[in-house]
Amino acid sequence: MKVGVTVFPGSNCDQDVLHAYKNVVGYDAVPLWHAEPDLKDCDLIVVPGGFSYGDYLRTGALARLSPVMSRVKEFADAGGPVLGICNGFQILCEAGLLPGVLLQNVGMRFLSRFVHVRIEQVDTPFTSRYESGEIVTAPIAHFEGNYFADAETLQSLKDNKQVVFYYCSSDGVVDPDCRQTNPNGSLEAIGGVCNRQRNVVGLMPHPERVVEELVGAIGVAQGLKMFRQQVESN
């Protein structure tokens, strides 16, 4: 298993993802520089968080034009597993690999705190190690995490079971109007989605920051399973 982590000007979670794969999970993992249209024979791609291209124009919009992303798109279209975290989620939405868009948080504030998400779909390459309905506690750190899609897209997301993560309370209750549990105001408290083929997944929380017990929210490395399942499932 060889993992590629894209690096754009302004990416700042790439090292955390590389650390999670290399030092915690034990896979080969390499950075993929934005200017090089080369995925280096990787079996799995992660588009990490950060502020690519300064968030100019729209978050994630300019990263989409980079040479490496044209290869990521081909890889995803061919069924390759791709995970987008935070800014990576925004980039995948802008690139048309995932439906919807991330707007500014309803409270007009940057949010840096722990949230709970309920895992709804366990048939993606990144959630197959979780139980359906399992609650994961992970940090968010974003200004634009307010998930939005038009009514038609939202309906198709539900019909095709593409909502992978919902923001929820510690006991799993989803309430879109509750700013405590859905702090950025996401439509229907959607925290992450997958594409129709289910090989591309994006989410706003940072699982790579909770892969070791030392820094897990409740002493448990709940994000780890998102990175660890691929060998078996492929």
Next chain:
Amino acid sequence: MASSIGIQVLVRLKAGVLDVQGKTIQSSLQGAFPDHVIDHVRVGKLIEMEVEASSQEEAIEKARILCEQILVNPVIESFEIKPLL
């Protein structure tokens, strides 16, 4: 003969898309100017550029492609292209 033609693109958030920036500005304006009635504040973007083209129509057409490909996200935004005079 091709020349540089000035183009202006106005990008607006579509109706129904929450504009938190607009809401915040509105609330601040209302607080600072209580005698004014201010409503529906929306914030958009103005992008200006020069496009090499042989006519204004061609420049507008080129700008339209740029809008559709990258400058505008059709999920949340609409756009209007004007020649820069």
